[in-house]
Amino acid sequence: MSIPYAPVVAMRSIGASDPTGVGEIDDVDSQVVTGSNCLSAGKRVNLSGVRWLALSFMMRALPGRSALQLLLACVCGMLPAVFGGLVGLIVGILPETIHDGGLDTESGKRLVALLIAAAILLVAQELANAAYDVAKSAFYRRYEQYLLGRVIDATSGTRRLELFEDPRLSRLVDQSVRLAGLDPGDLVDGWCTRWLRLFQGAAAAALVATVWPVAAGVLVIVWFVAGAVMLTALRRLDINAWSSGLGEAEYLARIAEKPAWAKEVRVFGLTDWLAERFGLRWMGALEQLARARRAGRWRTAMVLLVLLCSHGVIVGAMVVDGLAGSLSATQITVLLLGMSGMTALADQSGAELIEYGSPRVPLVLDLEKEAAHVASAPPEAGTTPARSPRPVRIFREIRFSDVDFAYPNSRPVFRQLNLAIEARTSLGVVGLNGAGKTTLTKLLSGLEVPAAGTITVDGVPVPELDIGAWRRTIAAIFQDFVHYELPVRDNIGFGAVEVLQAAGQARNRLDAVVNAAAERAGAHGVIAGLPNGLDTTLSRRFSGGVDLSGGQWQRIALARAMAAVENGASLLILDEPTAQLDVRAEADLYDRFLDLTRDLTTIIISHRFSTVRRADRIVVLDRGKIVEDGSHDELVAAGGEYARLFSLQAASYQASPARGAHRDP
Numbered sequence: 274m275s276i277p278y279a280p281v282v283a284m285r286s287i288g289a290s291d292p293t294g295v296g297e298i299d300d301v302d303s304q305v306v307t308g309s310n311c312l313s314a315g316k317r318v319n320l321s322g323v324r325w326l327a328l329s330f331m332m333r334a335l336p337g338r339s340a341l342q343l344l345l346a347c348v349c350g351m352l353p354a355v356f357g358g359l360v361g362l363i364v365g366i367l368p369e370t371i372h373d374g375g376l377d378t379e380s381g382k383r384l385v386a387l388l389i390a391a392a393i394l395l396v397a398q399e400l401a402n403a404a405y406d407v408a409k410s411a412f413y414r415r416y417e418q419y420l421l422g423r424v425i426d427a428t429s430g431t432r433r434l435e436l437f438e439d440p441r442l443s444r445l446v447d448q449s450v451r452l453a454g455l456d457p458g459d460l461v462d463g464w465c466t467r468w469l470r471l472f473q474g475a476a477a478a479a480l481v482a483t484v485w486p487v488a489a490g491v492l493v494i495v496w497f498v499a500g501a502v503m504l505t506a507l508r509r510l511d512i513n514a515w516s517s518g519l520g521e522a523e524y525l526a527r528i529a530e531k532p533a534w535a536k537e538v539r540v541f542g543l544t545d546w547l548a549e550r551f552g553l554r555w556m557g558a559l560e561q562l563a564r565a566r567r568a569g570r571w572r573t574a575m576v577l578l579v580l581l582c583s584h585g586v587i588v589g590a591m592v593v594d595g596l597a598g599s600l601s602a603t604q605i606t607v608l609l610l611g612m613s614g615m616t617a618l619a620d621q622s623g624a625e626l627i628e629y630g631s632p633r634v635p636l637v638l639d640l641e642k643e644a645a646h647v648a649s650a651p652p653e654a655g656t657t658p659a660r661s662p663r664p665v666r667i668f669r670e671i672r673f674s675d676v677d678f679a680y681p682n683s684r685p686v687f688r689q690l691n692l693a694i695e696a697r698t699s700l701g702v703v704g705l706n707g708a709g710k711t712t713l714t715k716l717l718s719g720l721e722v723p724a725a726g727t728i729t730v731d732g733v734p735v736p737e738l739d740i741g742a743w744r745r746t747i748a749a750i751f752q753d754f755v756h757y758e759l760p761v762r763d764n765i766g767f768g769a770v771e772v773l774q775a776a777g778q779a780r781n782r783l784d785a786v787v788n789a790a791a792e793r794a795g796a797h798g799v800i801a802g803l804p805n806g807l808d809t810t811l812s813r814r815f816s817g818g819v820d821l822s823g824g825q826w827q828r829i830a831l832a833r834a835m836a837a838v839e840n841g842a843s844l845l846i847l848d849e850p851t852a853q854l855d856v857r858a859e860a861d862l863y864d865r866f867l868d869l870t871r872d873l874t875t876i877i878i879s880h881r882f883s884t885v886r887r888a889d890r891i892v893v894l895d896r897g898k899i900v901e902d903g904s905h906d907e908l909v910a911a912g913g914e915y916a917r918l919f920s921l922q923a924a925s926y927q928a929s930p931a932r933g934a935h936r937d938p
């Protein structure tokens with residue numbers, strides 16, 4: 274079954290009402306969000322809370338990893354300062370060695386020892402940096418896996434489709450899925466960079482403090498202030514860089530790049546229009562960026578002035594003291610190297626990555642909160658699931674009693690719907706577009722829940738059935754079934770996922786189920802024509818993969834439903850199973866209809882009367898109500914809506930034999 278994947282048009286506010294208290298996003302309007310950053314909609318994120326939360330996330334999620342990273346950052350950060358100290362000592366001892374007459378003297382030996390220590394330190398520094406990078410990359414991937422795992426759990430863990438159908442929730446899902454997948458590990462990467470630079474800056478400050486503690490204190494303050502100003506500028510630039518204009522430009526680029534849209538783009542000749550509009554939007558975003566850059570220039574100039582003055586004063590004092598002989602060459606070297614190392618205190622490269630990666634966290638938390646809410650929403654609350662995972666056996670009937678249903682923010686689809694479906698019979702459902710046919714099947718499979726009324730199986734309300742057992746009872750193909758870009762075996766085996774999962778031990782059983790299902794659905798001919806049989810991947814994007822025609826895909830989807838039947842399902846739902854089949858394939862399916870539905874309770878939805886007329890009973894849905902009910906012959910004889918639609922279709926088939934309808938529908 275497929276889940277609608279709604280396009281994103283805006284982002285939900287995570288504001289003052291956010292009980293997680295992790296973030297604050299204001300200024301929400303309905304800008305198109307297609308950029309890669311949470312800030313892309315021009316929204317501000319209060320990252321202080323997010324940072325701490327993210328940190329605790331990392332600590333909880335990856336125990337040991339962050340501690341190791343911290344330790345390595347500490348080592349890597351301190352080594353340059355230690356090296357600076359050694360260089361200072363070498364500079365200090367060098368004149369003495371020359372004066373004493375060479376390396377054989379006492380000072381010469383000390384110089385050699387210092388040089389060896391410096392060389393060892395250089396090697397150690399390289400090794401520590403390499404270890405740090407390896408650990409950082411592992412940390413990055415672990416965090417990525419962890420966060421995406423939480424998104425998958427949240428989105429696929431709910432039984433119903435509300436997350437995808439409520440406009441607000443579907444926007445959140447779309448955004449979480451997309452943004453969480455976009456370099457989420459930048460958050461931990463940013464933290465690693467930040468730790469390293471902070472340790473480097475602190476070690477350099479300590480080096481300066483060994484000579485002039487006051488100067489070290491002043492420079493620490495100045496560099497921290499400079500860092501804060503740089504961070505503000507960076508955020509301002511980021512917000513503007515990812516403006517709605519850029520988001521729109523990226524969306525336009527995607528239109529041109531998406532393989533599935535390539536046909537339409539060419540047929541309608543959209544290329545020039547796309548290129549022109551893309552250029553305009555992109556240029557607009559760049560202008561916005563330039564304006565943002567100009568906005569903070571005075572503050573930046575002031576900071577530069579303060580930096581220049583403070584360093585000027587310290588260097589001036591150094592020169593005076595040096596000339597007066599109260600500062601040694603070692604001290605001057607240590608001061609200069611320490612001062613240059615202290616720039617790390619203002620380095621914002623880590624902050625930039627944190628800024629980029631952090632917004633995924635509140636999004637994912639918000640998604641989890643909503644998913645938990647959907648999962649526990651009434652009327653599912655208080656259900657008493659049975660323990661048995663075996664499929665439910667339908668002995669007598671499935672009954673809709675006074676069922677009311679409306680999609681979120683939409684007009685009612687059903688009002689007081691009453692329908693009884695006898696076990697082990699086939700029911701055809703026909704009706705005009707939008708009559709509610711697919712919705713009926715979604716309610717039955719528990720993907721939607723009635724606002725009022727009940728759906729029962731032999732008198733037991735569907736919500737009271739064990740979720741797993743009810744799922745195993747149903748075999749369905751929906752109109753918009755999924756084309757999984759996976760091997761045929763998986764495409765069909767998904768209908769019997771328990772067998773697929775156990776395939777490690779029982780590959781033969783899986784293949785038996787898959788082959789039987791393919792045979793029953795008439796898909797064996799499709800498989801026989803594939804280069805690697807069941808192992809063929811159904812996508813040209815993979816080497817050795819092939820793509821199928823619409824009708825061939827439909828047979829594979831039908832085989833998937835049949836695999837569920839092979840695995841014990843007894844309620845077969847076929848929503849437009851022949852829509853993409855050619856006349857011969859449809860006739861073939863028509864001929865095997867009885868075999869297909871043998872011993873099953875079948876619901877078959879189709880606009881093709883040739884498909885539904887074989888059903889034991891047919892109901893006509895009109896604006897959410899059943900207006901006609903009977904067998905094909907009874908309904909034709911009654912001369913109502915069914916008879917009218919049937920004769921209309923028959924007439925159109927007779928009028929256009931070229932379309933291949935050489936037989937009576």
Ligand SMILES: Nc1ncnc2c1ncn2[C@@H]1O[C@H](COP(=O)(O)OP(=O)(O)OP(=O)(O)O)[C@@H](O)[C@H]1O
Nearest residue numbers: 438680683686704705706707708709710711712713
């Ligand atoms: N996810 C949704 N959110 C909001 N409204 C929906 C959603 N899905 C369907 N609808 C609306 O519910 C009504 C019934 O839709 P449904 O898909 O059940 O009709 P259908 O009879 O299967 O139509 P078709 O023959 O075109 O497949 C329609 O008015 C449709 O617009």
